[in-house]
Amino acid sequence: MFGFRTSLPRRTELALGLAGLLLFLGLWHTASVSGWVKQQFLPTPFAVVEAFGRLFTERNFAGDILISVGRVWLAFFLSVIIAVPLGLLMSCYRALGALIEPFIDFVRYLPVPAMVPLLIIWFGVGEASKIAVLWMGTFFQLILLISDDTKRVPAEYIESGFTLGANQWQVIRDIVFPAALPNMVDNLRITLGWCWTYLIIAEIVAASSGVGHVIWSLRRFVKTPEVMAGIVAIGIIGLLTDQAFRWAHRRRFRYLER
Amino acid sequence: MAYLSIENVSKTFPGDGQEVQVVTPLTLNIAQGQIVTFLGPSGCGKTTVMRMVGGLETPTAGQITLDGALLRGPDRRRGMVFQSYAAFPWLTVAGNIRLGLKYRPDLPPQDHDAAVAQLIDLVGLNGFDDSYTNRISGGMRQRVAIARTLAADPDVLLMDEPFGALDALTREHLQNKLLDINRAAAKTTIFVTHDVEEAILLAHRLIVFSARPARLLEDIDVTAHLGTDQREQTLRDAPAFLDLRRHVQGIIRAEHARAEQDGAHGI
Numbered sequence: 001m002f003g004f005r006t007s008l009p010r011r012t013e014l015a016l017g018l019a020g021l022l023l024f025l026g027l028w029h030t031a032s033v034s035g036w037v038k039q040q041f042l043p044t045p046f047a048v049v050e051a052f053g054r055l056f057t058e059r060n061f062a063g064d065i066l067i068s069v070g071r072v073w074l075a076f077f078l079s080v081i082i083a084v085p086l087g088l089l090m091s092c093y094r095a096l097g098a099l100i101e102p103f104i105d106f107v108r109y110l111p112v113p114a115m116v117p118l119l120i121i122w123f124g125v126g127e128a129s130k131i132a133v134l135w136m137g138t139f140f141q142l143i144l145l146i147s148d149d150t151k152r153v154p155a156e157y158i159e160s161g162f163t164l165g166a167n168q169w170q171v172i173r174d175i176v177f178p179a180a181l182p183n184m185v186d187n188l189r190i191t192l193g194w195c196w197t198y199l200i201i202a203e204i205v206a207a208s209s210g211v212g213h214v215i216w217s218l219r220r221f222v223k224t225p226e227v228m229a230g231i232v233a234i235g236i237i238g239l240l241t242d243q244a245f246r247w248a249h250r251r252r253f254r255y256l257e258r
Numbered sequence: 259m260a261y262l263s264i265e266n267v268s269k270t271f272p273g274d275g276q277e278v279q280v281v282t283p284l285t286l287n288i289a290q291g292q293i294v295t296f297l298g299p300s301g302c303g304k305t306t307v308m309r310m311v312g313g314l315e316t317p318t319a320g321q322i323t324l325d326g327a328l329l330r331g332p333d334r335r336r337g338m339v340f341q342s343y344a345a346f347p348w349l350t351v352a353g354n355i356r357l358g359l360k361y362r363p364d365l366p367p368q369d370h371d372a373a374v375a376q377l378i379d380l381v382g383l384n385g386f387d388d389s390y391t392n393r394i395s396g397g398m399r400q401r402v403a404i405a406r407t408l409a410a411d412p413d414v415l416l417m418d419e420p421f422g423a424l425d426a427l428t429r430e431h432l433q434n435k436l437l438d439i440n441r442a443a444a445k446t447t448i449f450v451t452h453d454v455e456e457a458i459l460l461a462h463r464l465i466v467f468s469a470r471p472a473r474l475l476e477d478i479d480v481t482a483h484l485g486t487d488q489r490e491q492t493l494r495d496a497p498a499f500l501d502l503r504r505h506v507q508g509i510i511r512a513e514h515a516r517a518e519q520d521g522a523h524g525i
Contacts, residue, residue, distance in 0.1 A: 156344040159314055160403075164410045165334025165361035174357065178348045255347055255390035 043225040048232065051225035055233075061214065065233065068203065068210040071127070072195045075134030079142050080188060087146025088180075092172060097147065104140050112137040112198055116205050130202040137198035142191045149183040150176060182253045189245040196238055260287030262311070262414060262446060267320035269306050279471040280306050283320060286465065286474070293440060293447040295464050297457040297506070299514065303472030304450050305418055311448060312336045312416045324413065334361060337412030341419040343399040345391040345406070352378065352387040354402050358409025365411075377405040380439060397428035401435070408443060415447040421456070433459060454506050458484075458499065466509050469517035476509055478502070 001012065008016075025045050031037050032044040043051075055061035090097040115136055116129075123129035153176050161171040203212025215230035250257075269281040280303040288294055296304040309315040311322055313332035322329045324336075332338075345354050355374050359365055365373065378384060381401040391399050400420055407415065421429045433456060440447065440460075451457050457464050464478040483502050484493065493499050 154342070154344070156340045156342055157346065159312075159332065159338065160340065160344045160406075162332035163312060163314075163334070163336060163338040163412070163416075164358050164406070167361075170361065174360070175346070179346070181348070253348075255392065 040222065041224060043228065047225045048228045051223070052229035052232065055214070055226060055229055059214065061233070064210050064214050065237065068199055068212065069237065071130055071202075071210065072134065072192070072199055075131045076138060076188075076192050076195050078131065078135055079139040079191070083139055083142040084146055084184065087143045088150050088172065088176065090143070090147045091150035092168075092176065101144075104143060107136075108140045108144065113201050116201065120206060125206040130199070130207065133202040134195050134198050138191050138195055141194070142187065145187040145191070146180075146184055149180040149187060152183070153179040182249070182256060185245070185249050185252070189242060189249070192241060192245070193238060196234060200234070261290035261292075261325060262288040263323045264288075264307070264311065265321050265323070267307070267310060267317045267322060269303070269310065269315065270318045281310075281472045284472070284474060286477075288446060288448070288463075290446055291444045293449065293460060293462045295457040295461040296448060296450045296467060297454065297464060297510075298452065298467030298472065298475075299469050299510070299517070300452055302467050302470050304467045307467075307472060308416050308418060308448050308450050311414070312338050314338070334410050335413045337407035337410050337415055339400070339403050339407050339415070339417045339420045341422050343391070343396060343403060343423075345399045345402040347390065347392050350388050350390055351383055351394070351402050354391065355405045355409050358406035362410060373409065377409055380408070380442065381405040382435065395428070397424050397432055400424070400432065404436070404439070408439070408445075413446065415445045417447065417449045419450055419452070422451070422453075429456075436460060454503055454510065455494070458502055458506065459493065464506070466506060466513075468513055475513060476506075478506070 001008070028042070029044050029046075032039055032042045039047075086100075090100065112133060116133055119129045119132045119136070123132050157175050157179055158171055161175040166174060199210070200212040200215070203210040204216045207213040211230055211234055215227055218226045218230070264284060264286040266283045266285055267281065268279070268283045270277045270279045272278075284307065296308065298304045306315060310317050311329070313329055313336060329336075345351075346357070349357060352374050355377050356370060358377075359370050359373055374387075378387060381404055383398060383401055383405070386394060386398065391402055394402075404420070421432050424432065437460065449457075449460055451460075458480055461480045464476075464480050466475040466478070467473065468475050480502070484496070484498050
């Protein structure tokens with residue numbers, strides 16, 4: 001079991017993962033009930049689970065989750081449909097890359113939270129400003145990731161395409177895009193995770209709905225169990241989305257398995 | 259009348275500070291259906307000559323014509339097989355070959371299935387139609403790349419050390435396979451290699467290049483030495499073949515000695 005760089009049976013893997021989780025929960029519970037940390041600051045895991053239930057029964061938390069998920073996906077979709085084609089073309093046509101890369105590199109380093117006041121001035125406190133925050137946070141990162149994925153397509157693949165008689169558009173469609181696709185999808189998965197970070201910022205600053213708003217408004221009444229339950233909810237949504245992406249990746253790109 | 263004509267073609271690459279000459283002015287006329295092998299030390303510039311024929315590099319000076327027409331940029335007339343396995347991993351064996359048919363205006367789509375089957379048979383990959391290319395061996399992958407190139411029906415076949423990364427046994431098998439294919443397809447072919455035996459075995463005509471910058475050292479009519487189409491495994495042991503191999507090895511050895519004495523090229 002403690003072999004160097006060995007692989008473990010699937011069941012052992014699961015058992016160890018579960019044990020690690022239980023150890024963490026046990027430590028947390030002990031810290032809370034022993035009075036080591038005041039329960040007002042650290043409620044027991046059970047209290048958090050109860051609060052999780054209350055969020056759904058006493059408030060319309062499911063609706064807030066739906067609103068947040070909707071914001072994330074809409075902003076993510078708007079990033080992807082522009083960043084993927086543009087990133088692809090950037091690496092295929094150096095002139096386009098040279099034209100926009102310096103600008104993107106500049107914007108990429110602007111901290112998104114610093115942009116929030118400006119975006120609210122531009123778009124108001126409605127949905128548009130939240131989508132804009134998420135878009136700012138993902139688009140400029142994604143476009144460079146996509147451009148890098150495309151650059152890593154071997155020159156032989158592209159040259160093969162041209163010597164088979166394909167024109168530039170056909171080479172992009174039939175060779176560059178499918179060759180880069182598995183890495184692109186991986187980068188989409190990672191970028192989607194970042195969306196959640198920016199979503200909470202956007203919802204805390206200016207929102208009357210969504211998971212971030214719920215967490216922030218409960219803080220005012222020091223409802224620590226509910227606040228923690230809200231945070232856990234985001235973790236669960238993230239985990240599920242990530243697993244769904246991985247599953248789809250494995251299914252769609254079966255040929256990558258040896 | 260030359261079919262493929264390389265006229266006074268040279269190539270220099272921009273190096274750090276000074277330009278590096280890779281190919282000195284070279285003139286070479288190749289007849290239709292002729293199989294020409296380019297032999298020379300690694301990095302001598304023979305691949306660059308071939309890439310210029312393929313339109314993947316632009317000559318610094320001179321011109322290349324095919325059937326009287328000036329060549330510029332890559333297209334379907336010159337198919338290329340690369341040293342690294344360029345079979346596409348996201349496509350199956352049949353899918354890769356089908357892609358070679360895709361950009362042919364002369365072949366109606368309803369004929370594609372039959373053409374794919376025929377090419378799979380030609381390269382001996384029967385039964386592997388639906389295998390993805392990273393589940394088959396390197397030798398098989400290279401056969402996929404060859405079949406895909408043949409699928410596009412190029413006028414000239416360019417092969418850049420296609421068997422360079424294979425083990426000796428697979429290599430010999432593929433060399434024989436290529437001889438079969440060449441006999442069936444009768445394509446004008448340029449085959450780049452640094453293996454003397456391979457260069458003689460596959461060639462109608464053998465061009466020996468110098469160390470960098472590439473200069474034509476010797477132009478050997480292999481067919482005249484070995485006769486036509488008597489190329490079987492047994493040929494590897496025939497006296498005429500061994501004589502020719504010794505002769506070519508002598509040229510290469512003398513060239514190595516000369517290059518080392520010059521010292522300037524750091525080989």
